[in-house]
Amino acid sequence: MSTASSPQEQSLASVVVVDYGLGNLRSVTRGLERAGADVEITDDPDAFAAADGVVLPGVGAFREGVENADPLREDLLEVAESGTPLFGICLGMQMLLTTSEEGDNEGESAVQGLDLIPGTNVRFAEGQKVPHMGWNELDVRRDHPLVEGIDSGASETHRENGSVEGGSVDGNYAYFVHSYYAMPDDENAVVATTDYEREFPSIVANEAGNVFGTQFHPEKSGETGLQILRNFVEICADE
Amino acid sequence: MVLTKRVIPCIDVDLDEDGNPAVYTGVNFEDLKYTGDPVEMARAYNRAGADEFVFLDITASAEGRETMLDVVERVADQVFIPLTVGGGIRTTGDIKETLRAGADKVSITTGALERPELVNEGARAFGSQCIVISVDARRRFDEGGEHYVEIDGESCWFECTKKGGREGTGIDVLEWAAEAEARGAGELFVNSIDKDGTKDGYDLPLTKAVSETVDTPVIASSGCGGPEDMYDVFTEAGADAGLAASIFHFDEYSIEETKAYLDEHGVPVRR
Numbered sequence: 001m002s003t004a005s006s007p008q009e010q011s012l013a014s015v016v017v018v019d020y021g022l023g024n025l026r027s028v029t030r031g032l033e034r035a036g037a038d039v040e041i042t043d044d045p046d047a048f049a050a051a052d053g054v055v056l057p058g059v060g061a062f063r064e065g066v067e068n069a070d071p072l073r074e075d076l077l078e079v080a081e082s083g084t085p086l087f088g089i090c091l092g093m094q095m096l097l098t099t100s101e102e103g104d105n106e107g108e109s110a111v112q113g114l115d116l117i118p119g120t121n122v123r124f125a126e127g128q129k130v131p132h133m134g135w136n137e138l139d140v141r142r143d144h145p146l147v148e149g150i151d152s153g154a155s156e157t158h159r160e161n162g163s164v165e166g167g168s169v170d171g172n173y174a175y176f177v178h179s180y181y182a183m184p185d186d187e188n189a190v191v192a193t194t195d196y197e198r199e200f201p202s203i204v205a206n207e208a209g210n211v212f213g214t215q216f217h218p219e220k221s222g223e224t225g226l227q228i229l230r231n232f233v234e235i236c237a238d239e
Numbered sequence: 240m241v242l243t244k245r246v247i248p249c250i251d252v253d254l255d256e257d258g259n260p261a262v263y264t265g266v267n268f269e270d271l272k273y274t275g276d277p278v279e280m281a282r283a284y285n286r287a288g289a290d291e292f293v294f295l296d297i298t299a300s301a302e303g304r305e306t307m308l309d310v311v312e313r314v315a316d317q318v319f320i321p322l323t324v325g326g327g328i329r330t331t332g333d334i335k336e337t338l339r340a341g342a343d344k345v346s347i348t349t350g351a352l353e354r355p356e357l358v359n360e361g362a363r364a365f366g367s368q369c370i371v372i373s374v375d376a377r378r379r380f381d382e383g384g385e386h387y388v389e390i391d392g393e394s395c396w397f398e399c400t401k402k403g404g405r406e407g408t409g410i411d412v413l414e415w416a417a418e419a420e421a422r423g424a425g426e427l428f429v430n431s432i433d434k435d436g437t438k439d440g441y442d443l444p445l446t447k448a449v450s451e452t453v454d455t456p457v458i459a460s461s462g463c464g465g466p467e468d469m470y471d472v473f474t475e476a477g478a479d480a481g482l483a484a485s486i487f488h489f490d491e492y493s494i495e496e497t498k499a500y501l502d503e504h505g506v507p508v509r510r
Contacts, residue, residue, distance in 0.1 A: 026315055026340070027322075027341055059343070059369060130454065133426060134290070134456070135509040136241070179425075195241065220343065221320075225319065
């Protein structure tokens with residue numbers, strides 16, 4: 001019975017989780033291990049270059065995140081340039097864009113993101129409950145290896161008993177916690193959308209396809225999330 | 240496609256006589272009954288379809304806190320759903336180490352009432368989404384409040400309490416909820432001292448008043464006796480999430496039964 005929690009025996013790919021001093025790295029690490037990765041949490045740029053894939057995690061505020069990650073900016077840009085998969089999660093995804101309204105408040109100057117997926121992160125409308133917090137559905141708009149096996153549109157499958165491995169989710173529900181969302185300049189950057197009074201991009205990717213991100217937390221999204229993490233590990237293994 | 244309502248089991252964790260972490264569940268307000276091992280329970284709820292998991296550290300000692308961070312780590316390893324941890328959080332350092340241990344959110348009660356700046360500091364450093372402000376509300380039928388609602392023909396206000404209701408603060412819950420939101424709280428966790436352990440339903444007037452006061456999500460807690468109570472708090476009081484302990488811990492209802500009921504009655508849930 002306890003096998004459900006043990007990492008897979010064979011590692012399929014080596015993945016680095018970038019440690020820039022914020023947030024909960026433990027759950028994303030566990031999720032990746034569960035998906036078959038050999039995970040190292042580090043801020044050492046040499047490790048980024050050696051890994052099959054790099055994850056930019058994220059919980060927190062844009063300004064804080066960008067400022068903390070700033071010493072690694074060039075190294076992250078090199079990862080993207082080299083074609084290595086770079087996966088931003090939540091704030092990590094927002095940091096892939098050019099800038100954010102969030103970094104621009106309280107009279108402070110704008111904060112520059114990595115600009116790997118040109119665009120801006122904008123705040124949900126006034127009067128809407130923010131953060132958008134909880135489980136919501138993914139609507140897959142185009143092919144990308146990250147969403148392999150994630151059906152488009154409404155869920156059809158239903159969990160039949162409590163034995164679903166790793167979690168309890170079915171359909172395409174994912175767990176979101178955010179007050180800002182990404183608005184890429186290029187519509188083709190949108191891989192999936194989610195509806196929260198408006199449709200917003202919940203998965204984005206660059207043109208080359210090796211830089212991508214999810215607004216939701218796959219490591220907190222039960223079985224759907226684990227599928228996305230497994231897809232990521234596959235992408236890394238193929239590199 | 241809509242945002243679903245969340246069904247959340249909650250455990251209260253204390254140290255047993257041997258200093259080992261154990262889950263206790265309040266029965267009839269006072270008596271705490273040994274309920275199980277926190278890590279095992281987390282694993283089971285993750286598998287059973289819980290939308291989130293709440294872990295409240297009810298130890299008071301410093302040694303307890305160290306042990307709890309270790310338990311939080313072990314619980315976090317078992318759950319692939321969001322984990323909120325509360326109890327004894329008073330500084331940004333406490334927030335940081337709790338998040339580092341694997342929590343996705345921290346729930347703060349007294350620490351924020353005593354030093355409201357903690358909310359700003361926490362939100363600024365870690366993001367509003369991980370700062371949950373918890374209130375232990377008590378009904379007051381006197382003149383000390385600022386915002387009144389009518390309950391059974393009487394004017395009532397809600398007071399923030401400390402120490403699980405044993406100590407009043409004179410602070411109006413609705414004032415504090417608005418202030419906490421303005422300071423950056425990402426979610427409000429609303430407990431009711433009057434309803435806690437009663438199983439006769441959530442405090443609907445309280446929950447409704449709070450959800451009408453703030454735009455941030457509201458988690459209703461205290462008093463859940465079954466799926467119907469969750470239905471009421473979602474449909475009548477505007478709650479975004481319903482928390483329950485004993486009905487799940489003592490197998491009176493499963494998460495799945497609860498969600499099936501909600502689904503059948505038109506409440507969107509993740510199934």
